[in-house]
Amino acid sequence: MRIVVVGYGPTAHRLVETLTDRRFTGTITVIGEEPRPAYDRVALTSYLTDASLSDLTYPAPEGLTAVRLADRVDSIDRDRRVVTTASGHEEPYDVLVLATGSAPFVPPVPGAGRAFVYRTIDDLDAIRAASAGAASGVVVGGGLLGLEAADALRGLGLSTHVVEMGGRLMPRQVDEGGGSVLRGHIERLGLAVHTGTGLNRIEEDRVVLADGTEIDAGVVVFSAGIRPRDELARQAGLPVGERGGVVVDQGMRTADPAIYAVGECALVGGMVYGLVAPCFTMAEVAADRILGGSAEFTGGDLSAKLKLLGVDVASFGQLSGALDVTYMDPVGGVYKKLFISDDARTLLGGICVGDAAPYSLLRPLVGRELTAQPSDLLFAGSGAGLSEADFPDDAQVCSCNNVTKGEISTAITGLGLTDVAGVKKCTRAGTSCGSCVPALASILASEGVVLSKALCEHFDHSRPELFDIVRVRGITTFSQLIAEHGKGRGCDICKPAVASILASLNGGHVLEGEQAALQDTNDHFLANIQKNGTYSVVPRIPGGEITPEKLIVIGEVARDFGLYTKITGGQRIDLFGARVEELPKIWKRLVDAGFESGHAYGKALRTVKSCVGSTWCRYGVQDAVGMAIALELRYRGLRSPHKIKAAVSGCARECAEARGKDFGVIATENGWNLYVGGNGGFKPRHADLLASDLTDEELVRTIDRFLMFYIRTADRLQRTAAWVQGVGLDYLRAVIMNDSLGICADLDAGMERHVAGYFDEWAATVEDPDKLRRFVSFVNAPDTPDPSIVFEAERDQIKPVLVEVTRA
Amino acid sequence: MTIIQQNPATRSSIREAWVPICAYTDLLPERGAAALVAGHQVAVFRTFDGRLFAVGNRDPFSGAYVISRGIVGTRGEEPVVAAPMHKQPFSLVTGVCLDDPATAIPTYPIRVVNGTVEVSAA
Ligand code: SRM
Ligand SMILES: Cc1cc2nc3c(=O)[nH]c(=O)nc-3n(C[C@H](O)[C@H](O)[C@H](O)COP(=O)(O)OP(=O)(O)OC[C@H]3O[C@@H](n4cnc5c(N)ncnc54)[C@H](O)[C@@H]3O)c2cc1C
Ligand code: SF4
Ligand code: FES
Numbered sequence: 055m056r057i058v059v060v061g062y063g064p065t066a067h068r069l070v071e072t073l074t075d076r077r078f079t080g081t082i083t084v085i086g087e088e089p090r091p092a093y094d095r096v097a098l099t100s101y102l103t104d105a106s107l108s109d110l111t112y113p114a115p116e117g118l119t120a121v122r123l124a125d126r127v128d129s130i131d132r133d134r135r136v137v138t139t140a141s142g143h144e145e146p147y148d149v150l151v152l153a154t155g156s157a158p159f160v161p162p163v164p165g166a167g168r169a170f171v172y173r174t175i176d177d178l179d180a181i182r183a184a185s186a187g188a189a190s191g192v193v194v195g196g197g198l199l200g201l202e203a204a205d206a207l208r209g210l211g212l213s214t215h216v217v218e219m220g221g222r223l224m225p226r227q228v229d230e231g232g233g234s235v236l237r238g239h240i241e242r243l244g245l246a247v248h249t250g251t252g253l254n255r256i257e258e259d260r261v262v263l264a265d266g267t268e269i270d271a272g273v274v275v276f277s278a279g280i281r282p283r284d285e286l287a288r289q290a291g292l293p294v295g296e297r298g299g300v301v302v303d304q305g306m307r308t309a310d311p312a313i314y315a316v317g318e319c320a321l322v323g324g325m326v327y328g329l330v331a332p333c334f335t336m337a338e339v340a341a342d343r344i345l346g347g348s349a350e351f352t353g354g355d356l357s358a359k360l361k362l363l364g365v366d367v368a369s370f371g372q373l374s375g376a377l378d379v380t381y382m383d384p385v386g387g388v389y390k391k392l393f394i395s396d397d398a399r400t401l402l403g404g405i406c407v408g409d410a411a412p413y414s415l416l417r418p419l420v421g422r423e424l425t426a427q428p429s430d431l432l433f434a435g436s437g438a439g440l441s442e443a444d445f446p447d448d449a450q451v452c453s454c455n456n457v458t459k460g461e462i463s464t465a466i467t468g469l470g471l472t473d474v475a476g477v478k479k480c481t482r483a484g485t486s487c488g489s490c491v492p493a494l495a496s497i498l499a500s501e502g503v504v505l506s507k508a509l510c511e512h513f514d515h516s517r518p519e520l521f522d523i524v525r526v527r528g529i530t531t532f533s534q535l536i537a538e539h540g541k542g543r544g545c546d547i548c549k550p551a552v553a554s555i556l557a558s559l560n561g562g563h564v565l566e567g568e569q570a571a572l573q574d575t576n577d578h579f580l581a582n583i584q585k586n587g588t589y590s591v592v593p594r595i596p597g598g599e600i601t602p603e604k605l606i607v608i609g610e611v612a613r614d615f616g617l618y619t620k621i622t623g624g625q626r627i628d629l630f631g632a633r634v635e636e637l638p639k640i641w642k643r644l645v646d647a648g649f650e651s652g653h654a655y656g657k658a659l660r661t662v663k664s665c666v667g668s669t670w671c672r673y674g675v676q677d678a679v680g681m682a683i684a685l686e687l688r689y690r691g692l693r694s695p696h697k698i699k700a701a702v703s704g705c706a707r708e709c710a711e712a713r714g715k716d717f718g719v720i721a722t723e724n725g726w727n728l729y730v731g732g733n734g735g736f737k738p739r740h741a742d743l744l745a746s747d748l749t750d751e752e753l754v755r756t757i758d759r760f761l762m763f764y765i766r767t768a769d770r771l772q773r774t775a776a777w778v779q780g781v782g783l784d785y786l787r788a789v790i791m792n793d794s795l796g797i798c799a800d801l802d803a804g805m806e807r808h809v810a811g812y813f814d815e816w817a818a819t820v821e822d823p824d825k826l827r828r829f830v831s832f833v834n835a836p837d838t839p840d841p842s843i844v845f846e847a848e849r850d851q852i853k854p855v856l857v858e859v860t861r862a
Numbered sequence: 863m864t865i866i867q868q869n870p871a872t873r874s875s876i877r878e879a880w881v882p883i884c885a886y887t888d889l890l891p892e893r894g895a896a897a898l899v900a901g902h903q904v905a906v907f908r909t910f911d912g913r914l915f916a917v918g919n920r921d922p923f924s925g926a927y928v929i930s931r932g933i934v935g936t937r938g939e940e941p942v943v944a945a946p947m948h949k950q951p952f953s954l955v956t957g958v959c960l961d962d963p964a965t966a967i968p969t970y971p972i973r974v975v976n977g978t979v980e981v982s983a984a
Contacts, residue, residue, distance in 0.1 A: 511937070511938075512935075512936075533910070542935070542936040542938070543892070543909070543910050543934075543935050543936040543941075544933075544935040544936070545933065545935035545936070545937065545942070545944065545951070546932070546933040546935065546944035546949050546951075548935075549933055549935060550933070568891075570890065570893065571890060571891060571892035571893045571934070572933075574933065574946075575928070575931045575932065575933075575946035578893075578931065579931070583928065583931070583946055583947070585924060585926065585947070586926055587926035587927055587928045827888070828890075828893075828895075831896060832896050832897055832898045832903075833883060833884045833888060833889075833895040833896065833897050833906070834881075834882070834883045834884055834897045834898060834899075835897075835898050838898060840896075840903075840927060842903070842920075842926070842927045
């Protein structure tokens with residue numbers, strides 16, 4: 055059998071995948087108009103922020119015989135069973151499936167040709183390009199998609215307006231009360247909202263509303279609804295609905311038994327579905343029918359959750375009912391309403407704004423008898439009793455992929471799954487819109503799987519939680535923290551983590567008092583331990599710039615103490631092979647010559663690499679060395695969850711490899727571009743652009759906030775790369791550039807305290823007899839060097855003689 | 863003479879040859895120090911509750927003499943030191959590696975006499 059699928063969107067992909075999974079043996083040919091294979095359109099917006107095209111692209115199903123991309127099917131010859139494409143290609147079929155989706159509706163207003171739509175990767179590329187030269191944007195349409203598009207424009211740096219013809223935002227999902235609370239949230243994000251008025255016309259650089267309001271608009275995006283793409287069906291003489299959509303029966307078959315229609319182009323049971331979950335169900339029904347089954351499409355879940363960072367909005371089930379219970383807190387921005395059957399026994403649906411916690415919990419209970427007081431259900435998810443664990447087995451947990459509680463529980467126990475990633479992989483739940491992921495976690499928990507955020511056996515808290523405890527309670531010692539918030543006496547995991555938190559919050563010398571006992575070996579000796587028990591010495595060389603005099607001092611010290619020297623990958627010099635009792639003597643000489651600790655041993659700022667920049671380089675557009683030195687001096691000594699590395703390049707040629715760093719600065723004609731969240735190491739990742747064309751002051755302020763926010767909220771040993779991916783670039787921008795949490799003043803103050811409180815750890819140590827006491831090989835023989843340390847010669851320098859390892 | 867602490871297991875030993883190491887107050891709580899005792903490198907620890915422990919300074923996993931520089935803490939009820947090189951936890955009481963019971967470091971009797979820490983490594 056030859057199956058031909060027209061359109062290569064999510065629905066087509068699901069169809070092909072289902073056929074393959076069910077061992078279909080014929081050929082499958084997909085013809086798609088877009089120049090790329092199917093990708094996750096639901097996650098489209100992330101393409102503007104942190105996802106690459108390859109992140110969004112679905113894996114190619116094995117059973118696919120042929121794919122024609124960038125070609126459109128223009129006609130169907132039902133008699134010959136052949137489709138013809140725009141390029142003139144003919145493809146014969148035995149079974150034809152239309153999965154042509156829908157197109158954004160563009161209202162016929164004057165100037166509409168200037169506007170963009172928000173549907174494909176190409177649309178987003180065009181919007182991004184246009185936004186580069188624009189200051190403001192207007193999105194027409196205040197529904198789910200319109201708000202998502204508006205938030206994206208804001209993320210692109212435009213001052214953004216939303217115009218909604220209806221009386222409130224998201225008119226299809228929320229009611230009057232929910233709409234007013236929602237509006238408050240949207241306005242707090244920095245978006246301007248105009249409701250109850252339509253668009254009159256679009257002019258060169260502004261739009262004019264029906265009520266006469268004029269808004270500057272460099273970019274205009276339509277998100278005023280979608281229209282099914284049924285033109286092929288019309289051409290082929292197949293019935294279509296009055297308002298569009300290819301008419302199909304419950305088996306997804308059109309009037310022609312050889313032609314099916316699935317997804318957003320299909321009109322089934324009098325409805326066109328604009329959400330991905332019902333589209334996937336249609337694909338599965340059609341696949342079953344093609345394979346001879348008798349599956350039926352009996353309606354789809356219209357639950358929806360807004361994917362806007364920082365605003366929780368969700369609706370599910372039926373949005374009317376005989377009885378309703380409402381909770382409203384205008385100050386806190388929370389509005390919740392549940393609809394209940396007239397006998398007050400069955401949950402019909404609900405709306406949540408500002409707190410979507412009940413959404414994933416209650417959605418699966420729609421249509422079922424209530425297990426709790428309606429008023430208790432309003433607070434479901436906030437610790438008030440009800441949890442996913444209480445669901446009946448046939449309750450649907452993941453509506454995108456139609457996975458029930460029972461299937462998830464069986465997979466967890468049967469396959470021994472231990473985390474959310476495993477459940478996603480084995481059941482597909484949670485892999486589309488992601489809104490059921492919290493439910494997956496609680497079902498795992500109810501099956502006895504402990505998803506622990508505990509730092510170690512001594513603390514049930516994560517590092518960010520401990521950070522807040524220490525900060526809010528003003529705790530200054532590990533003893534107090536573990537006595538009041540932990541158990542036992544700590545270990546090599548929690549002690550250094552707490553040492554770092556105390557250092558970040560309270561400053562002071564890391565070897566002062568009780569803190570000294572918390573430090574890892576490296577911090578304890580302010581040097582890096584090597585395989586034979588000796589240490590390395592890395593003086594700071596800010597920006598990699600060093601005078602001949604200082605180079606000579608390093609050479610002399612290395613020679614006098616017989617140390618191995620090597621240029622590091624961080625543009626400085628490492629001296630290896632020092633015994634503990636030599637460290638203070640070595641550092642005394644270095645400190646006297648003006649060197650200070652390079653913190654190579656600490657979870658702290660390491661280096662800020664530079665390239666030569668505009669001072670010497672014929673391409674340089676800014677002083678990269680000067681900026682690197684300024685940044686390294688500003689952040690030196692800053693203790694953090696993991697090490698921090700940075701670099702400054704003088705132009706886009708990027709010789710300092712700034713995009714491989716935790717924060718990287720690249721000069722532009724107009725200032726500096728700031729990239730964050732890169733690293734090398736085990737899992738290399740390029741840093742993402744956080745902000746462009748910053749002045750010196752803006753650059754420093756943005757990095758200040760980035761670092762302080764990271765220090766406060768990252769996990770133990772989490773580099774910025776993983777942290778940035780976790781919090782998301784948009785959220786990061788909102789917090790540190792638009793102060794969405796109102797904490798910037800606090801972050802700024804934290805960094806000011808660090809800068810003002812900085813002192814060189816090694817200079818302070820060589821002056822302090824108390825701290826020097828620990829730098830001996832043996833307490834009872836301070837002048838005896840460790841006899842186990844032996845070197846041999848290699849290429850005119852020392853190397854450790856390998857110690858033989860024999861175990862008891 | 864005041865004996866603050868003496869490991870019960872060694873009380874009856876006749877081969878004890880006590881060597882003074884340092885003042886009790888020279889040891890930082892929850893930190894170790896290395897000592898040379900009759901040709902052996904010994905790691906001496908003072909835990910948070912004032913107890914003393916002496917174990918071999920050699921890390922059997924790396925071969926380096928660094929156990930005294932490890933972080934001291936507890937695993938369950940057991941006082942432990944984590945080897946600084948690759949973090950294997952050793953019991954300060956028995957010397958056994960808790961993650962690999964086939965591997966152990968020696969333990970030595972330790973006591974305080976008139977404020978001076980003494981170790982026996984005969
Ligand atoms: C000396 C040096 C290698 C060299 O000879 O060039 C080096 C040496 C060590 N690196 Fe490195 N790294 C050195 C540059 C790098 C670089 C390149 C760079 O900084 O430009 C990278 C990749 C970039 C990055 O970090 O993103 C690098 C990625 C690592 C990693 C992997 C980090 C990760 O996130 O995956 C580790 C392991 C860790 O930190 O947990 C590591 C850990 C280490 C340690 C600390 C391992 C250890 O615990 O003993 C090494 C001891 C240094 C010492 O004794 O002084 N080193 N290391 C470089 C010192 C740079 C400096 O001046 O401070
Ligand atoms: C920004 C955004 C956010 C969204 N968020 C959500 C969400 O959170 N939850 C949710 O449930 N849904 C969401 N949706 C809707 C969801 O993406 C759609 O329901 C889903 O994409 C429908 O899939 P489809 O394959 O039926 O149609 P489409 O995705 O439209 O795919 C149809 C494909 O067919 C191609 N095509 C059309 N005609 C032809 C032809 N004649 N020849 C060849 N190719 C043709 C089109 O170019 C297109 O590539 C969102 C949509 C967008 C745009
Ligand atoms: S690459 Fe490995 S061996 Fe080389 S310096 Fe870095 S950590 Fe050490
Ligand atoms: S509900 Fe959308 S992924 Fe599960």
